[in-house]
Amino acid sequence: MAAAGSYLSARHAGGRWLLRIDDLDRERSIPGIAVEFQQTLAAFGFEWDGSVYFQSDRTDRYEAAITALNSRGLAYACCCSRSQLAASQPADPEAEPVYPGTCRGNPAARESPHALRFAIADGEPAVEFDDAFQGRYCQDCRRDAGDFVVRRRDGHAAYHLAVVLDDADAGVNEVVRGADLLACTPRQILLQRALGLPTPRYGHLPLLLEPDGRKLAKSRRAVPIAPDEAPKQLWLALQWLEQAPPAELAGAPVRQLWAWAIPNWRPARLAGVRERRLAAPPAG
Secondary structure, rough: OOHHHHHHHHHOOOOOOHHHHHHHHHHHOOOOOHHHHHHHHHOOOOOOOOEEEEHOHHHHHHHHHHHHHHHHEEEEEEEHHHHHHHHHOOOOOOOOOOOOOOOOOOHHHHOOOOOOEOOOOOOOOOEEEOOOEEEEEEHHHHHHOOEEEEEEEOOOOOHHHHHHHHHHHHHOOOEEHHHHHHHHHHHHHHHHHHOOOOOEEEEOOEEEEOOOEEEEEHOOOOOOOOHHHHHHHHHHHHHHHHOOHHHHHHHOOOOHHHHHHHOOOOOOHOOOEEEEEOOOOOOO
16 A cells, blocks of 8 residues: 555656665565565556665665764664563553663673664754654654664664665655654654755555554455456555545556546545554454
8 A cells, every 4th residue: 555655646746656675684585576576566557767776785885874874973882682672661562662772882882793773862852844644743763762773783784774875865855655654754864864865755654454453464354465456456555545446447457547546646635644444344
């Protein structure tokens, strides 16, 4: 659904839609999955501009940015283990994890296997931005998240660092994604400011949830992406995005669906909607 929303936003504005493969985690990368992913997108009628970007081709760029942060004292080593971090978190599993700053000012942390964290300045003001769908959003990153990882213990760039560099280098001026990443965005803006990068416009689409609040993707009712059912599933995605596709287009070829959806994109219908819950399944 997020892919459809970002595609509609870009194409409605006459913009480019870029395809990036996040493949830094080699241990979790499945051989051939990138090709299968591109084939699936093509079956659903997505047409990306230019070549496909692979994060694994950009490790030198990430390392250069980490060196720059280190040289300015904006990153520090953290040797905290997963168990140590888990023990310091609130009991509420839904609460946002906050790093307590355990390794700040501890040079000995570099002497053992460690990650690198971005050092949020004392007194750093809250980050505010206008989200295309969620409106004004504000976060005190030091209080609400703490210093965050920019290079993982395994030596790979962390998500926050990689995406801000990728977006800037590709000239991305709009990012449309799911609302589960809304709370991450202020930290990415801090990195953009620290590295002298532009901040794109952000839009976070509502999540589709089960009645009990679980993400649909993690529940038994999740519908597998099926290229042979692309017309039906694309029509449903347009429904979930509150675009009200005409009933007569149900089952129409994907090109015909996009030909209707792109000029009729109405993002205002999603304003302020952070989640949508499916109806409970019938009893029995």
